[in-house]
Amino acid sequence: MSSPRDMRVAAGERLESAFNRVVPRGSGPLLLLVVTTVLIGVGIWRLSEDIPLVTLLVPLVVSSLVLGPRQLPWFVVFDLLVLAVVVPSQREISPRIVMTVIIIFGLGFLVLMSSFRRNRLGVAGIRGETMFVDLRDRILSQGGIPDLPDGWYAASELRSAGGTPFAGDFVVASRVDGRLEVAVVDVSGKGEGAGTRALLLCGAIGGLLSALPPSEFLAGANRFLLHQEWDEGFATAIHLSLDLRTGRYDIRSAGHPPAALRHAGSGRWEVLESEGPILGILEDPEFPATSGEMRPGDALLLYTDGMVETRTRDISLGIDRMLGQAERLLRGQFEGGATRLVEALGSRNDDRALLLVHRR
Incomplete structure (x- = not known):
């Protein structure tokens, strides 16, 4: 018969295994960036006058430094999708808003291009430079x-x-x-x-x-x-x-x-x-x-x-x-x-x- 300690260890291992299936090992930075982007998107939706759209550039730039070539394209698409969702929350679609959206999409495209080139190396930007x-x-x-x-x-x-x-x-x-x-x-x-x-x-x-x-x-x-x-x-x-x-x-x-x-x-x-x-x-x-x-x-x-x-x-x-x-x-x-x-x-x-x- 298993002891209480062995049962706790087995339960912990099952919990860790279930967590790793939901969040693969090494996906901590990706999860943090997704949560940060969602929070920024909610903030822009509810406080469009106080939080500018350009704030979404922050996770976009950070992702180009810390995410690997497999994760980076999906996150860029996610970030731009959040941008598309929150744009209608702006009270007025002025030329300044239009230019901001164009600039963010343009930078997102550049990050995508860099991620495709990085596929040849297979590691993230900072890690690749360190190597x-x-x-x-x-x-x-x-x-x-x-x-x-x-x-x-x-x-x-x-x-x-x-x-x-x-x-x-x-x-x-x-x-x-x-x-x-x-x-x-x-x-x-x-x-x-x-x-x-x-x-x-x-x-x-x-x-x-x-x-x-x-x-x-x-x-x-x-x-x-x-x-x-x-x-x-x-x-x-x-x-x-x-x-x-x-x-x-x-x-x-x-x-x-x-x-x-x-x-x-x-x-x-x-x-x-x-x-x-x-x-x-x-x-x-x-x-x-x-x-x-x-x-x-x-x-x-x-x-x-x-x-x-x-x-x-x-x-x-x-x-x-x-x-x-x-x-x-x-x-x-x-x-x-x-x-x-x-x-x-x-x-x-x-x-x-x-x-x-x-x-x-």
């Missing part, structure tokens, strides 16, 4: 410089065209077997237009950087881009493989501006020319390496063309200007130097990325 931002943060976190041993300093900076968080330039770094592996990449396009392609490529580049030997990294990235078959499926990149024990480095470029090395002994900057085809164009390209050694006090710069090229200035002149500014802005203080260089150089209409490596 996208979280995806961006998780992928771009791969660009963080890993912890380096004493005697080394590295920092990267990124600025996008228009100041948005999405850019076609990015930096990916990894520490593998005592080496610092870094790729600075410039995806075709700029700003938000290149942002989605850059996010996908950033995730792939991060995996390839840790999985492939340095000599095969750019070839692997090239194969990945070719398989995407994007309309704008090319990118430039420069890859640094730095031995943190000896200071030996290999630099390979894929159509990218050359790296620059500051020799502590002479205090002069050397442009490290390296050649290689753009990623995503050729089937089996070769990426020859430029090798050398960073000695104590040396510094290395890797950057994208947004740092040195503008519509009115050739890239070679831009590199000369950047190195002159680097000598003036760094002055032996390399901590924070990447930020100072990005803020002082480049076009505000183009994405900019820069990596600074210093051997203390």
